[in-house]
Amino acid sequence: MxxxxxxxxxxxxxxxxxxxxxxxxxxxxxxxxxxxxxxxxxxxxxxxxxxxxxxxxxxxxxxxxxxxxxxxxxxxxxxxxxxxxxxxxxxxxxxxxxxxxxxxxxxxxxxxxxxxxxxxxxxxxxxxxxxxxxxxxxxxxxxxxxxxxxxxxxxxxxxxxxxxxxxxxxxxxxxxxxxxxxxxxxxxxxxxxxxxxxxxANGPVAVRVAKRVMREGSELPLDKANALERDSFGELFMTDDRSEGMQAFLEKREANFTGK
Missing domain, CATH: 3.90.226.10 (2-enoyl-CoA Hydratase; Chain A, domain 1)
Structure with a gap:
């Protein structure tokens, strides 16, 4: 457009x-x-x-x-x-x-x-x-x-x-x-x-989640913001990008993130 x-x-x-x-x-x-x-x-x-x-x-x-x-x-x-x-x-x-x-x-x-x-x-x-x-x-x-x-x-x-x-x-x-x-x-x-x-070049799902957690957390009391961080940290372990990122690190190669 x-x-x-x-x-x-x-x-x-x-x-x-x-x-x-x-x-x-x-x-x-x-x-x-x-x-x-x-x-x-x-x-x-x-x-x-x-x-x-x-x-x-x-x-x-x-x-x-x-x-x-x-x-x-x-x-x-x-x-x-x-x-x-x-x-x-x-x-x-x-x-x-x-x-x-x-x-x-x-x-x-x-x-x-x-x-x-x-x-x-x-x-x-x-x-x-x-x-x-x-x-x-x-x-x-x-x-x-x-x-x-x-x-x-x-x-x-x-x-x-x-x-x-x-x-x-x-x-x-x-x-x-x-x-x-x-x-x-x-x-x-x-x-x-x-x-x-x-x-x-970084994991796009992780970067988006980091932005959301920082934005939303800045408007919350610290205990609630930390809870949001913990929940989001755990949820990322269910993503393809997390699997690829850690596997690439262990294999000493560049990660091929797909945003999933």
Whole structure:
């Protein structure tokens, strides 16, 4: 399926790439982009051949924020509806069953950082700039930024970034724990794909279960989260991938996982 504002590609090995494709507008999020993102995530959720998704942007921005030209004319009801639509898209992305990597190649501001925060892992180019500058426009983050940022880097750093609206460079984002790693721009996407390939080479059932247990467990009391882990650990011993993975280890060869 083709989309007006983004590109979706699935390569051999189970790695999909979702590229935001409005480079002349720095990939700003408007209603069409959100609609396309929602549809693409729905398509991806139904594919059994995907093991990892990489989200990135075309040009010099990941996503530079929401489209202010469109939002400028909103009344309260329209703004709320736009936020509802954005939240639904980010939530759907975050709930994909396999790992989602944000490859932040440039500006990730406002809705762009919120998009990255909806992913499981964030990697940044050394040219990246990240922030939630909405208060400078007289609004607040509306696609989950006030909640996901604090859950990622801690509430003190999150409050400082939201209240000040300042941008941070990639190296500061790394120190904060906002990104997993920073790579030079000229080798950035190759480094990200190397990491994606490493994830995709592992047992896909186990990786999906690990994501689910970590996501669901983070919202449970520790004793219940540990019980979820124990149950899931045991259930994996009934899978073909577990048998293949352990047999391959004992035979000192690469495992041939089938996702079953």
């Amino acid at each position: 083709s989309y007006e504002t983004l590109e979706l590609d699935v390569r051999d090995g189970g790695i999909a790439t979702l590229t935001m494709n409005r480079p002349d507008q720095l990939n700003a999020l408007n209603e069409q982009v959100i609609d396309d993102l929602t549809a693409a995530v729905d398509e991806l959720s139904g594919r059994d051949d995907v093991r990892v998704l990489v989200v990135t942007g075309k040009g010099r921005a990941f996503v530079a924020g929401a489209d202010i030209k469109q939002m400028h004319g909103f009344e309260e009801a329209e703004a709320k509806a736009f936020a509802d639509k954005g939240h639904a898209a980010m939530d759907a992305l975050s709930k994909l069953p396999y790992p989602v990597i944000a490859a932040v190649n440039g500006f990730a501001l406002g809705g762009g950082l919120e998009l990255a925060l909806a992913c499981d892992l964030i990697y940044a180019s050394d040219k990246a700039r990240l922030g939630l500058p909405e208060v400078g426009l007289g609004i607040i983050p509306g696609f989950g930024g006030t909640q996901r940022l604090g859950r990622t880097i801690g509430w003190h750093h999150a409050r400082e970034l939201v209240f000040s609206g300042r941008h941070v460079k990639a190296d500061e984002a790394l120190r904060m724990g906002l990104v997993c790693a920073v790579f030079p721009a000229e080798e950035f996407i190759d480094k990200v794909y190397a990491l994606a390939e490493k994830i995709a």
